Amino acid sequence: MPAVRGWYELMPVKRTDKTPMPQRDATDRAQDFDEVNEGYCFAHAMFEAERCLRCQDPVCMEGCPVRIPISDFVHAIAAGDLPRAASILRTANPLPAICGRVCPQESQCELKCHMAKRFGPVAVGHLERFVADWERSQPLGESPPPPWQSARIAVVGSGPAGLVCAGQLARQGYPVTVYEALHAPGGVLRYGIPEFRLPNAILDWEIDALKRLGVEFINNVIIGKTIALDDLFDRHGFSAVFIGTGAGLPKFLGIPGENLNGVYSANEFLTRINLMQAFQFPEADTPLKVGKRVAVIGSGNTAMDAVRSARRMGAEQALVVYRRSEAEMTARVEEYHHAIEEGVKFHWLTNPVEVIGDDDGWVTGLKSLRMELGEPDESGRARPVPIEGSEFVFPVDNVVLSIGTTPNPLLAKTTPGLATHSWGGLVVDEQKGETSRRRVYAGGDAVTGAATVILAAGAGKSAAEAIHQDLSAGL
C-alpha cells in the first residue's frame, strides 16, 4: 500500500477498510422516516476515492448493469474535479443520486473491485451518491432549449425506466409526455421505497430536472383504461410509446387466514405510508393500523423496507420470517445491517403456514414451521424442507407479505396484439426493447419481472436510443 500522507492521517479509518458511511443513531432514526445515511463529506469522498487502485483493467465496470465508467468518475473525485465526476456519472446513469442509494453494489461493481479480494472494496455506491448530491447542491445552469423534434413520444409509467427513457429522449429534442396512474410521479421510487432510504426531495429534484428539459407529466391517467394504448397513436398523435409500468401486482401465499384484518401486502403497507403519508395520520387522511408486534414475510429489499417502516410506525417487535436461510436473503446487505441495528429480529428457515385470527377477524398470530435445508431446487438454492412436528405460533398483530410482485396485466389485457409471457412479462425484442406492437417499446420490471432500479434505468436508456434510431430512420 502507498504511504499514508497529509490530511489522510486524520481520517478515523484504515485505508484498507471501506470508509464507513456516516449514519444516524439507530435508536433515533427508528423513531422517524428521515434518511438514515448522512452521506460522505468532501474529505470522506477524497479519502475513499484515493483507495481506488487504478487498475489497468477496471473490472468494477463489468459488474455494473449500465457499465458506468466507475474508475473514471472515481479518479475525477480524487483529482477534486467534481463537475467532471458528475458529468461522467450522469452520462452513463441518469439517476445517480437514486442508484447510489438503492443499488445492490455488493453484488455488482463492489463485488468485482480488486480491493475487495483482500480488503474492503472501494465504496462505489457511497461515492456515486456523494457526487450526485454535490451536483444537486449546485446552482442550475441555463435552461435547456425547448424540444425541437416533431415526433412526440408517450411514456407510460413514471418509475425508473420511464423517467430515464423520458430524459434521454428529451435530451434528443423530443417532446415527451409521461403518464402516471397515481397522483404523484415516481412509481416504485415514490410508493415503494421509504423516505429513510430515498428521500422524496431527491426524486422531486430528478423530476423537476426532466420538466426543465420539457418533459410533461400527467398524473391520474391509467393507460389501458382512461386512454387506450391505440388512442395514444390515433387520437393523441404520438409517434412512439414506451411502456415502463413495472411489476406492481403483489403476490400472496394462499395460506389460510391471509384475508384477516391486519394482513397487508407490502405494496399496500408501504403505499399507505410513503404515498399517502399514513405516518402522519390523522394529520394525513389515510390511516394504517400497526400493532405492537409485526411479522414481515420475505427477505428482499421490500421486506426490509416494510419491517423497518413497521418499527417507525410504533411496532415494538418487528420480525422477518423467511423460509430459507440468511445466505439466500435477497436484500442489500446495508439494509439488512440497518434493520438489525434498528432492533428487527430475523427468523430464518421458518415457513409461515397459517395466519390466525380472533372472533372479530383480526390477526393474533402467525403459525409457522421450522425448516432445514435440503437438496438444491430449480433455482439452484438449497430447498427448505419442513421439520416434522416443529409447528409453533408467533403472537403478532400484523402480517405483511413481501414475497414478490408480478407485472400488472391491465395494459396488456386491454391492448390487442401486445404479447406477454405466461408469467405476465411483456415480450420484447432484446436489442431494441420493441414489443410485439410496432413503435411500442417496453423496459424495466414490466419486461423482466421484479428487478432493480439500475436495470430498469438501463432498459429505459437503451429503449430511448432505439426509439431515436427507429424514428430517425423512418422505420
Added chain:
Amino acid sequence: MTITDYDRDRGLVTIVVQEVGVTTRYLGALDEGDEILDIVGPLGEAPQFEPGGHVIGVGGGYGAAALLCLMRERKQQGDRTTIIVGARQKDLLILVDELREVCDNLELCTDDGSTGFKGLVTERLQQLIDGDQSERPDYVLAIGPMPMMRAVADTTRTTGIATQASLDPLMIDGTGMCGGCRVTIGGEVKFACVDGPFFDAHQVDFDEAVQRSKMYVKEEALAACRRSEGGMS
C-alpha cells in the same frame, strides 16, 4: 359515492355522494363551480349478462344511483328491466323520477309503507320470483349496503337465478397494486378493483367482506371528526 350517469359526447360524469367520511365530506363542502383535481376511471369490468332476458336491479342507499345508468344500458340492449329500490321512508328514496324513466317497471319499497310496497326490497323481490311466471327475473343485480346484497343473494340462492353483487371494499389505487380490496369468491381470492366490482353473489364470502370493510371504522371516525372540527379548507 357512485357514478350515476355519464354523457360521453359532453364529457360529463354525474356522481352521487352520501357524506359519511372524510372524502365525501370534502366533496360535500364544494360549491357550484369548484373543482377537484382529477377523477380516474372507469376502472374494473362491466357486468356480463346475455341480453334479452328480464333483469331486476335491486338497490339500497346510494346503490339506487348506481343502478341508473346500468339499467338504462340493459334496457337499450333489449332486456326487460325492473328496478327495486328501498329506503326507511319515502323522503329518503333518491332519483325516483330518473329511475322510472330508464326501466320498464320501478318498484319502491319503504320500511314504514309511506310509499310503494311496505317492507324490504328482498321481500318484494321474493314476491316477484314467487308470483306470476312472467314476472320472474332471469338475472338479478344487487347494488347497495353489504347486508342488503347478502340478503338478495340469499333470496335467489336456491332459485337458480343468476345474481351479481357489486362489491366496494376498501382500496387504495384501483389498479391491482395494493391488494387491499381482495375478496373471496367461491374460495378464490379476487381483487375487486380489477376483477370486479361485479361478482357472482352466490359465491361471495360476505362474512369476510363485511369484516374487512370494518378495518378502519375507528380511524374513519377520527379523521372525519378532525375534519369537521378543523373545517374543510
